[in-house]
Amino acid sequence: MSDRHSTSVHLNSKRNYMILITVIIAAGLSQGLLLPVLSILLEQKGVTSSINGLNAAALYIGSFGMTLVAERTLGAIGFKKLIAAGLSLVFVSLLLFPLLPGVKAWFLLRLLVGIGDAAINYAAQLWVLLMTPSEHRGRNISLYGMSYGLGFSLGPLGISLLRFGQAAPFLVIAFLFLLVLLLVAAKLPDSHPEKVAGGEGQARRFGRSYSLAWYALIPALLYGYMEASLNSNFPVYGLRIGYTADQIAALLPFAGIGGLLLQLPLGIWSDRYGRQKILILSGVGGGLAFALLPLAADRFLPTLVLLMFAGGLVGSFFSLGLSFAADILPRNLLPAANVVSSFHYSIGSILGPGVGGLLLEYGWGSGVFALMGLLYIMFGLMGLLFSPRQQI
Known part of the structure; x- marks a missing residue:
């Protein structure tokens, strides 16, 4: 399987699968920790919410940049080397x-973390996607998504490590990455992945992916946002x-916990009733x-319940969308669809902190969640208009 010309996309043992699961948990941990910890540190330094949001978006700008070259890089160096390079970059950062310390330095470091995380995610999720039979795709990709969600949900607990010094959360996660x-x-x-047959250009494959599976590719955008x-x-x-910082650290994981409970x-x-139906119902719910979250105000328990319910329903969006795309698209378009999904995830992740930061800046904090709710409801209703075309 180490031969460059072999089709090395199947996991040969449970050991290899568990290694990929461990890798994606680590990637989730890094993002789940960095976003809230750095936001809190910048807020405490008096940085405006709009600048704070833009600084958070740097991670996804780096991810976006990596997405543009991910397919070619993977073809050149293979799955293992791309994953190892991503882990190394995040570890050093x-x-x-x-x-x-400082806004400018953290912006640059977040760019590097975004590049590393994107490399890890692209290689790992494509490897799992290509080896999964269609009849178990929803289940297997959901297990992969659960692993990322587990790491992302545990990440905010690193806020509590700040009591031991500002360096503590970063050093703990860095040790795990090592x-x-x-x-x-x-x-x-x-x-290495198999080479694309027929010499079809990358731009054309992206275009075909959009034309056949546009609805299945939108969930990655919404999930990232x-x-x-x-x-x-x-x-x-x-x-x-x-809320206090400790209360926020306790609340944030519940969006991810909801996703973990409902992901599988x-x-x-979705395997049984169809992915399109599940995406529509999950998006609206x-x-x-x-949209109801602002009504909970500073009441801890209602906020916890709404975060858990919302996170449970939309926490599977990336994996469900990718599985739906794999149902619709021919196999040779799956690497391109994976790039598009990662591209959409990065765009959504860049927009989310920036748009939310502006709403907070102008005193409409509840608008962060009202807008988020509206986007998901609109997506659900759009599903009523989508008819998958036959694979070509």
């Missing part, structure tokens, strides 16, 4: 955060309406929950 990097280097097989906005804007919103059931139901 985490060590530098406490050594280089362990995962050593595991990948020692145990993950060196493998929600994830980044919630984790970068909610800490600022929460501090302003009266939604994946199984999750959108309503987000």
Whole structure:
């Protein structure tokens, strides 16, 4: 399987699958920790919410840049080397955060983390997607999504480590990344994706992916917007309406916990009843929950319930959308669809903190969640107009 010309996209053992799961948990941890911790530190330094939001978007600008070259880079160096390079870049950046404090330095470091995380996510999710049979796609991709969600949900708990000093959260996650990097280097097989037959250009493959599966590619955009906005804007919103940092650290994971609880059931139901139906129902239900969130104000339990319900319904959006795209598209378009999904995720993640930061800047904190809810409800209704075309 180490031969460059072999089709090395199938996981050969449970060990290799568990290594990929461990990798994606680490990627989720880094993003889940950095967004709220850095937002809180910048807020405490007196940085405006709009600048705070733009700084958070740097991570996804880096991710966006990596997405543009991900397919070619993976073809050149293979799955293992791309994952290892991503882990190394995030590890070094985490060590530098406490050594280089300041808005400008953190912007640059977030760019590097975004590049590293995008490399990890692109290689790992494509590897899993290509090896999964269609009849188990919803279940298997949901398990992958659950792993990322687990890491992302645990990340905000790093806020509590700030009591041991500003460097503590970064050093703890950096140590975990080092362990995962050593595991990948020692145990993950060196493998490459199969080459695209027929010499079809990248731009044309992107265009065909859009024309056949546009509805299945939108969930990644919405998921990125929600994830980044919630984790970068909610800490600022929460501090302003009266929550303490510890309360915010306790609340934020519940959006991810909801996603973890429903990720696998939604994946199984999508295999049984159809992914389009599940996406429509989840979008409308999750959108309503987000729109109602401001009504909870500073009441802890109602906020927790709404976050958990909303996160549970839309926490599977990226994986469900990618699975739906894989149902619709021919196999040779799956790498291109994976790039498009990552591209959409990055765009949504860039927009989320920036738009939310502006709404907070102008005193409409509840607008962060009203807008988020509206976007999900609109997506759900759009699903009534989408008819998948036959694979070509």
